[in-house]
Amino acid sequence: MRRRVSxxxxxxxxxxxxxxxxxxxxxxxxxxxxxxxNRYTQFTVFDDINASVSDGVVTLTGKVTMPYKRDDxxxxxxxxxxxxxxxxxxxxxxxxQFDAQLRARITRSIYSNPSFWNYAAMVNPPIHIIVENSRxxxxxxxxxxxxxxxxxxxxxxxxxxxxxNDLKTDxxxxxxxxxxx
Numbered sequence: 001m002r003r004r005v006s007x008x009x010x011x012x013x014x015x016x017x018x019x020x021x022x023x024x025x026x027x028x029x030x031x032x033x034x035x036x037x038n039r040y041t042q043f044t045v046f047d048d049i050n051a052s053v054s055d056g057v058v059t060l061t062g063k064v065t066m067p068y069k070r071d072d073x074x075x076x077x078x079x080x081x082x083x084x085x086x087x088x089x090x091x092x093x094x095x096x097q098f099d100a101q102l103r104a105r106i107t108r109s110i111y112s113n114p115s116f117w118n119y120a121a122m123v124n125p126p127i128h129i130i131v132e133n134s135r136x137x138x139x140x141x142x143x144x145x146x147x148x149x150x151x152x153x154x155x156x157x158x159x160x161x162x163x164x165n166d167l168k169t170d171x172x173x174x175x176x177x178x179x180x181x
Contacts, residue, residue, distance in 0.1 A: 026053040029082040036076045048128045048139045056084035099131040109154045136160040
């Protein structure tokens with residue numbers, strides 16, 4: 001069975017349990033990947049990494065702000081017990097002063113809003129802001145649909161060409177878990 005999940009959702013998947021030993025092994029590898037990426041000190045709210053695991057074959061996707069992050073994450077994941085093969089499809093976001101300013105403004109707007117203070121206080125804040133060529137994508141997990149809509153609303157006020165809201169709610173994550181069982 002093929003598992004694909006973002007780093008924010010991986011830990012929640014583990015709590016649900018799985019049916020077979022092979023799935024459990026892949027799920028453990030996925031959990032180890034999530035832990036490794038989240039503990040990487042250069043991984044920020046401006047990066048988004050997704051992983052899928054199938055019989056020990058790991059595929060990494062997502063976007064990071066610097067090439068060294070892609071390389072470091074690949075090296076970290078390759079060392080994880082149970083990873084037989086690794087496909088690194090992580091892309092590096094282009095360097096742009098406008099994109100960097102847009103990231104900072106949106107991050108400040110979201111995480112300084114009182115509705116998001118509980119997220120901002122987390123070691124790894126769950127809302128990731130990916131900006132590529134003035135196009136914004138919000139990823140991660142929030143507690144409610146209201147939080148998801150508010151985050152999108154806050155992100156739209158700074159002149160981005162588009163804002164894509166890929167945030168998931170806790171309920172949507174639970175539904176995905178139930179579907180995968």
